[in-house]
Amino acid sequence: QSALTQPASVSGSPGQSITISCTGTSSDVGAYNYVSWYQQHPGEAPKLMIFDVSNRPSGVSDRFSGSKSGNTASLTISGLQAEDEADYYCNSYTISSTPLFGGGTKLTVL
């Protein structure tokens, strides 16, 4: 199964908002409200930022929000900060009862 489609890179200045898209199909993103997002800094393990499309785990800043429309999910980061610079991956549960990751997006804070 092909990876979910994410832009390779996005950038923004401190204080701005950015949105990362994650496009799948009716067999994954469009099938369930089980989209999650992960942040990964270089040399570190990924960290869960959003689960079930729009829920934040305890301890994750409310500057991070998620949404979904049809086969496309989105992660929005508001009030960009230097420490937000990282790779971001979306993930969706699929009709095969297995998870599927996006290709990843490198966020650069200018």
Add this chain to the structure above:
Amino acid sequence: EVQLVESGGGLVQPGGSLRLSCAASGFTFTRYWMHWVRQAPGKGLVWVSRIISDASSTSYADSVKGRFTISRDNAKNTLYLQMNSLRAEDTAVYYCVRNHYYMDVWGKGTTVTVSS
């Protein structure tokens, strides 16, 4: 503290085998599905395999099906990944991950390098 600690990685020749382990602590291991996720150098995250809480069902990515076997010992709170017929393209950091519809706890990973 909820924790997953992987071990067993290393350098192996093409065609060789390796068994990864993941020791879980700080939570009730028997309640959770578990996954292996890998990341090749400079590449993105790729799901490899998962096993449900009672080990009665497993699933694999097409790229490892027939070569890798996931298992768990709930008495020892440990997850395993037996990797056979290893290929250069299996070179990656392998992460042990907890949960079902989303992955909320990750280990630090163990590195597998397949090279002659």
